[in-house]
Amino acid sequence: xxxxxxxxHWAPRLFANGVDPSDFARVTATIDRWALWCAAWSAEAAGxxxxxxxxxxxxxxxxxxxxxxxxxxxxxxxxFMFVQDLAQMxxxxxxxxxxxxxxxxxxxxxxxxxxxxxxGAELAGILRRPxxxxxxxxxxxxxxxxxxxxxxxxxxxxFLDRGLATFSVDGPGQGEAEYDLAIRxxxxxxxxxxxxxxxxxxxxxxxxxxxxGVSLGGYYAAxxxxxxxxxxxxxxxxxxxxxxxxxxxxxxxxxEAFRVRSKSATEQxxxxxxxxxxxxxxxxxxxxxxxxxxxxxxxxxxxxxxLRLSQQAARAELLLLEAGNHGCANVTYxxxxxxxxxxxxxxxx
Amino acid sequence: MPPTGWPASSAAELLLLEAGNHGCANVTYxxxxxxxxxxxxxxxx
Numbered sequence: 183x184x185x186x187x188x189x190x191h192w193a194p195r196l197f198a199n200g201v202d203p204s205d206f207a208r209v210t211a212t213i214d215r216w217a218l219w220c221a222a223w224s225a226e227a228a229g230x231x232x233x234x235x236x237x238x239x240x241x242x243x244x245x246x247x248x249x250x251x252x253x254x255x256x257x258x259x260x261x262f263m264f265v266q267d268l269a270q271m272x273x274x275x276x277x278x279x280x281x282x283x284x285x286x287x288x289x290x291x292x293x294x295x296x297x298x299x300x301x302g303a304e305l306a307g308i309l310r311r312p313x314x315x316x317x318x319x320x321x322x323x324x325x326x327x328x329x330x331x332x333x334x335x336x337x338x339x340x341f342l343d344r345g346l347a348t349f350s351v352d353g354p355g356q357g358e359a360e361y362d363l364a365i366r367x368x369x370x371x372x373x374x375x376x377x378x379x380x381x382x383x384x385x386x387x388x389x390x391x392x393x394x395g396v397s398l399g400g401y402y403a404a405x406x407x408x409x410x411x412x413x414x415x416x417x418x419x420x421x422x423x424x425x426x427x428x429x430x431x432x433x434x435x436x437x438e439a440f441r442v443r444s445k446s447a448t449e450q451x452x453x454x455x456x457x458x459x460x461x462x463x464x465x466x467x468x469x470x471x472x473x474x475x476x477x478x479x480x481x482x483x484x485x486x487x488x489l490r491l492s493q494q495a496a497r498a499e500l501l502l503l504e505a506g507n508h509g510c511a512n513v514t515y516x517x518x519x520x521x522x523x524x525x526x527x528x529x530x531x
Numbered sequence: 532m533p534p535t536g537w538p539a540s541s542a543a544e545l546l547l548l549e550a551g552n553h554g555c556a557n558v559t560y561x562x563x564x565x566x567x568x569x570x571x572x573x574x575x576x
Contacts, residue, residue: 204557233560237568245564252560 184216187433188263191481194512199333200255220267223260224274227253231281238284247288251335254282258332263435265442272361278332279358282308289335291342296349298379300372303362307331307351307376311385312342319390319529320347320380322373324406326397326421327365328439330357336514337394340522346392346529349380353402355443364445367458369402370409377412390414390529394521395421396509397483401459404474404491408467415528416472417521420480420509423465423487426457432482465494472498473524475517477506499524544569 189210197203205226213222234249257278264271286293291310298305308331311318321341323334331350338348352358353372355365366372373393381388392415395403400421407416422428429437437449446452461468472495476488485502492500501520506513546562548555555562 202557202560230560237564242564242568245568248564249560 184435185210185213185219187435188216188219191433191508192259194507195509196259198509198511198514199336200252201259202252205256216266220260220264220270220274223256224277227256227260227274227277227281230256231277234281234285238288243288244290247285247290250281250285251289254278254285254332255335257281258330262328262330262333263439265439268442275330275357278330279306282332296379296383298351298375300359300375301354301363303359305351305353305372305376306358307349307380308334309347309349309380309383309386310338310342311347312345314345316347316385317387318345318347318385319392319526320349320386321525321529322376322380322391322393322403322406323348323350324353324369324393324395324399324402325350325356326395326399326402327436327443329396329399332357337396337518340518341394341525344522344526346522346526347386349376351376360443365440365443365455365459367405367460368409369405373402373406373413374410377410381412388412392416392525392529394525395419397421398425398459400474400483401425401461404461404468404472404495405464407470407472408461408464411470413470415525416468416470417475417525418472418488418491419475419517419521420477420483420506421487421491422459422483423490424457424460424462426453426460428483428487429453429456436482461491461494465491466496468495469497471528473501473521474498475501475503475506475510475521477503477508477510477513479504479506479512480508480510482508 209226230253234246238246257274261271261274293308293310296307334350341348354363393403394417396419400418404418407413441452444455474488474492476485478485492498
């Protein structure tokens with residue numbers, strides 16, 4: 183049931199972010215229960231990692247970078263919802279991080295790992311600067327409940343191609359930070375630490391910073407923009423308005439992932455924590471230009487949440503896609519270039 | 532042009548992909564980067 187649910191909800195997302203459809207069909211055909219998910223995808227990832235490491239050893243750096251970045255995506259999706267076996271999940275996660283780190287110098291443009299001290303731990307992110315001397319506008323890219331920076335390469339390209347730097351970051355409860363830091367509602371706090379850090383990096387224009395967030399990251403992006411005037415533009419892709427209101431409708435896998443990553447002892451406690459993630463009383467403070475994107479076929483977060491946010495924010499545009507599923511991962515061509523053009527207009531990319 | 536008498540196969544490399552379908556479209560990652568690297572080596576790209 184969980185495997186069917188995962189495939190049903192997430193197949194287009196895996197394709198949209200770098201999983202080969204033929205690999206997907208072959209790997210998922212071997213998984214007849216959820217307990218096998220992480221191992222099956224990790225084995226597939228290892229094959230891509232091997233291609234990458236062989237290419238690098240032969241001096242074929244461009245191929246090596248591409249293979250390792252793909253391996254990172256596969257390891258990430260091995261791990262993404264697999265909170266039922268944390269040791270196995272963490273091993274896959276560490277492989278994802280390692281593969282992407284090793285790919286970074288060979289990507290075009292290359293990436294740079296940046297770590298930011300925060301709340302007794304650290305937030306890790308990947309900075310990529312577009313061609314040219316800069317200083318460049320920058321887009322902070324924020325993951326959701328089960329995404330992480332390793333998943334964002336395909337989206338980064340759209341911003342980079344338009345002259346915008348990208349900073350894909352693991353926030354509290356996400357990716358590398360999920361072991362030490364719990365999910366938190368007040369994203370203007372970790373967001374401020376991220377902005378402080380990237381504004382100080384060479385080649386980044388601290389006066390031209392935007393945010394983009396997907397799924398629960400759509401909430402985080404809006405929340406950050408509502409509380410930090412340095413955010414000049416905000417894109418929220420398929421985020422919830424109030425997570426607590428839709429908690430009972432969430433898939434079981436999502437509720438479990440939230441419970442673990444919010445460090446809640448019980449589902450009841452998780453539900454209370456989820457209720458803290460709301461734009462109620464905050465949406466009016468979102469005064470920066472905002473592009474709110476939603477799909478009318480979203481089965482995770484209802485599109486009406488996007489409508490609600492767009493009506494309450496001061497300067498919002500709503501891009502509502504009839505056929506879009508959660509994350510609008512099945513119609514990326516309808517929002518990725520549009521969103522990148524919109525952000526470039528706001529930030530002067 | 533190879534010298535006269537050079538066996539036609541000597542300059543050829545065969546990349547045979549076990550799982551590959553027509554066009555090897557189901558395993559592009561096994562031949563696209565490899566082919567581009569191969570061509571770059573031949574042409575000094």
